[in-house]
Amino acid sequence: MVTDKHRDKLIEKIKSIDDRNIIDEIYRLLKVDFDDTIYETNNEQKARIAKGVQQIENGESVRSEDVFKKMRKWQNK
Incomplete structure (x- = not known):
């Protein structure tokens, strides 16, 4: 809500x-x-999604704020 x-x-x-x-x-x-289209994934896509979820759970991700900061620094060089 x-x-x-x-x-x-x-x-x-x-x-x-x-x-x-x-x-x-x-x-x-x-x-x-927004629509309610259902997208079907193949086994390779499912495996990549599972890998991404595992990386997030393992703390192997980057916060979007940190990415934006790096992008701004790169753009200003």
Whole structure:
């Protein structure tokens, strides 16, 4: 359930973003019409998904905030 507190927190987070690319991506995501299409995966895709889940469980992932920081540093060089 989405509360006003959650909505307000999200709005404030979006207001604090000053990267045009991120804003454009958020806008693009909000324009997407969601559908209930069911996608079937083959065995190779299932294996890759399982590997990804295992990597997350093992702490072998990177937070998106850290990726964005690295991208900004790279863009400014």
